[in-house]
Amino acid sequence: METARPGRRDGYVHGYSDDETRRLGEQADTLAALLHDGTAYPAGSRVLEAGCGVGAQTVHLAAGSPGADIVAIDVSPASLERARARVTARLPAARVRWRHADLFDPPFGDAEFDHLFVCFVLEHLRDPRAALTALRRVLKPGGTITVIEGDHGTALPHPGSAAARAAIGHLVGLQAAAGGDALIGRRLQPLLAAAGYHQVQVRPRTVYTDQTRPALVEGFTRGTFIAMVEAVGDAAVAAGLTGRAAFDRGIADLRRAAGDGGTFHYTFFKAVAVNLGAPRGRA
């Protein structure tokens, strides 16, 4: 979802501002335990993070697998530079190499990696299956891919309202107009199977907040999800999808889910799958 990064030919609905960079970092920390639990690669294993963006997840990836040799690629040189700065500042000893590259055409040899890690990337791609297929070429037989994505259809603010639902819908619509799919979490299993992976295992990672969990309300519901919806307000108004007053009413209604008596539910989907096939030649 929010920490997503663009792929080739695809726009990035959340923009590239400093505020956005800071927001991505904060939400990643809050969610890290939930999302990264269970992901730890052995020392010496070769791991490719495809679409590292500003490095919000790279920090946790490196922290969870301190002995792994991580290569992080992104299609945006600016994001890559921010990612390098972030990881260097937080984890000076991290073994991460950075490379400007397109995940649809990874500049690596067949079967060069033991594991692939793809987090909040597929949601922004026009052809996520093609991306997964291209990445499979550089994964050794028996190697694994881990994919994490959100799905805004699981967003359940209480109390809810038509205006709140509409505001979320504008984010989904803008992302679709940019070639992405903010509802991709639900279809990770068929996507990975169609891209030739085996032993696909998808599990839900659900975030729930209410006033008894103030840090999560602040870090996730208000600071991540509502902020992400709010950030597309100008674009939604400019695109004629809504008026400013209606959009702002939606945001105000969403904030009630982060207030006393409010609750919020959101599910991320985490998939792990195996490349059983022999490596294929480069396309």
Add this chain to the structure above:
Amino acid sequence: METARPGRRDGYVHGYSDDETRRLGEQADTLAALLHDGTAYPAGSRVLEAGCGVGAQTVHLAAGSPGADIVAIDVSPASLERARARVTARLPAARVRWRHADLFDPPFGDAEFDHLFVCFVLEHLRDPRAALTALRRVLKPGGTITVIEGDHGTALPHPGSAAARAAIGHLVGLQAAAGGDALIGRRLQPLLAAAGYHQVQVRPRTVYTDQTRPALVEGFTRGTFIAMVEAVGDAAVAAGLTGRAAFDRGIADLRRAAGDGGTFHYTFFKAVAVNLGAPRGRA
């Protein structure tokens, strides 16, 4: 959700047939691990299950707390008899006493129980807060209440369709017309707080199915959720909410979520809270 039981003055949208009884049993087994994990009461503790229905959850409650003294009440004598037969057959040694009683007016002394257990009941009550308040009287200070409810707003079939969403909506609408709330899971925290409980802790228990988990597809998605929606078809048509063809199309579309390439997501909410207050006099 599906294993719900009626309270005083409230209808039971799922009916009381033998098929319904069997369905409740099957789904309870499939979901037992997910829902009951973490619920185990010490030997000798006095536990009240309020609204035991046909005993689908009582079996798991008793199995998880073999030394506890369980009292199970229900407003329906017929359901209570079925519950007794089910538990006796499956767990002959279970320490369960059965009592025909109304949870809005529990026939017990103040602070008579160490723990309360309420599963798939509040969703069918016109005034769940009043029920929780009435039950708190018989809970000793320092005792806990555990509440488990579903929320059909979390139901996410893939692929989806307008007809599928409409069919689910008819179940929600019929339950609302009968005085219940099939979307109650999201508001357990404010409900328990309003009823005077403290240290309310609500956590999501999310079920996700796809073709890699055939038992869960069969037991939950097809055998529980879709069957539950399908079961209100006659009532929805009779109430003029839909036509038979449109409803059947919705069910057919829902079944695609249980087929190859389909996925399904649903979140239950499990709450635990403490009664800190002194016992109040009976109303």
